[in-house]
Amino acid sequence: MRAFISIASRIIVVLVVAAAIVAGRALFFHEGSYQPSSVAMPGYTQVAVPPAPTTEFTDNFTKGSGIVLVDLAHRNRFFREELSPLFLPLVSRGLTVRFLSPADNLEKELLGDTEEEKGNGETPANGEEEVALNDGNEEEKEAPADVFIIIAPQEEFSNDALKTVKKFVDKGGKLLLIADPTRSGTQINKLAMGFGLIFESDYLYNMIENELNYRNVFITDFKQNGVTGKLKKIALYTAGSISSADAGIAFTGGNTFSSLVESRQRLSPIALTSDDKILAVYDITFMTEPYNGILDNNQLIANIADWVAQKGKRTTSK
Template identity: 25%
Template sequence: MTRVATLAAAFVVTLAAVTGGAAVTGYVTADGAAPAPEIQNDHYQNPDLIANDTPGQATVEMDASVGSQTVLVDPGVEATGAGPALPISLIGLGGGGVADRDIRPLANALIENGHEVGVYVPDPDQRRRPAPPGADRPTQLGERLAEADAFVTFRTDYDPEQLDEIESFVDSGGRVVLATEPDAAYSQPGAAGLDATLDVATEPGYVYNMNENDLNYQRVYAEAAGDAPLTEGVDRAVLPSATPVDAPAGGTDVLRPTEGSELSTTRAATEAPLLVRNDDVVMVGDGDFLSPENAARADNDALIGNLADFLVTNDRTPPGAGGPTGPTQPPTNGTAG
């Protein structure tokens, strides 16, 4: 037998062995498709990691019985022109399509309980009006804060004048909820300035948990660090992408990640808080937990309701109380207001 014939015979024998073995072991079926192999990895079969496809309905309720308050929301959106026709659509209300910052559960709870929700979007085309001699004219943000009782912000990059206005707002009893993200310290260089103004801080990186989580390892569970109004009715909350936060100047830890959580920058276990309170300021290391789809996870709806109560139970005393607190409004129907 020649060398070519020998090689051809060996190929035929090998091919028969492969296809025959595949047929015997079940890798090739009658329809030509291979059956899915049985998963043997324990971490895929952990019942704590199975997604809950029926989380239920979010019920955001408020307990505070106070007069109507005005809550100003900065969704962290930069206007490119004259601004959107319906700014309130930027927080998921009053418009179609996908909102840039959907916080309908919080906004709806406030509105349904008689409070007003305003949206701040800086208008690059609006020039500051000249101030009278010896007086300072507030920024666009300062004008809006003068008419507000509470402030919710997802932005961290404020200029020095705005930081001074935010500080004055808190000093006068206004309440602030600051929601940050793991990449804020890198994408917005002014974050350190706002943190210092509000006496809060963040730690680089994100928290994850491979052992127990909601849908994926970055959606960590957080539990109450102690008894506090903000955690009433909250056994555990879900934060989709959280960074550690702190209130170093005598603040209070409110929520901490559950056991088994680790920090991305160190790969070490962490118990660093994910939500803290410093008097009239609350800082949370995530902003997406306020969205409708996340409000239905765990006890997020109870947490959102508690934050709404926190915002409206303020002791706001606007500068110059007893007189106008904001810019003069134009006359209505030809008569002076």
């Protein structure tokens, strides 16, 4: 019995000392135990985007005639093919679309032959001749343009060219000015400012209501006229704002801002001068596939084509 107690007590001593060592070490390194808080693991099923708001559209138009000159003489930053949603309605309306190359005579294309040239029967030498869309008859080929379309020029218009364009407008010609903030280097303001329009160096954005991206803004506020007729809602894709005295015809809403100016204001990416001669549009993308099919974009393009097709009254004196 004494032996048993002796052995038991020794074992107890060993265990107690060992336990003390273990406990001492634990207390030396630990103040307590860590209880991890619950970690929210992400679920990926709730991520979704709305479907594309495409709209069925039928282009109803009246066929007419006229000549549209499209500027390709100033390193214009666009491809003809990408703007087929714009050019096709023009051609459908019976318009002849000509392209101005750098070697062409702008004055002749916009204002026609001088009396002397007509009398002499001379045809001023041209450079390489651009092939026109809907190649009209001989008379149309020689006739000056009714509408001049300038899209994202990367070169400034010279002073002489500016004078020619001004004269063209004074005589009843119409201008369609198109730019896009993503086509950087565009030199359109020297021309536009002569008609009271400024294409600002900004883009419009809306963080709350947009067409899948903050740079794709909706426009629902329109001043009623031919260009905005039948429009309820359009989507513009990285559009810019055009400043003018009062030429704006489409306006941004409360949550759409300009990248240039942080304060809230009513901005206009589409403008039409009061004499109905200059139409300015500050987005190209909405006129390209597939963006033209979104909301009322095709209707806007058709309205622009109708505006182009409506010829202004031309005065004949030079």
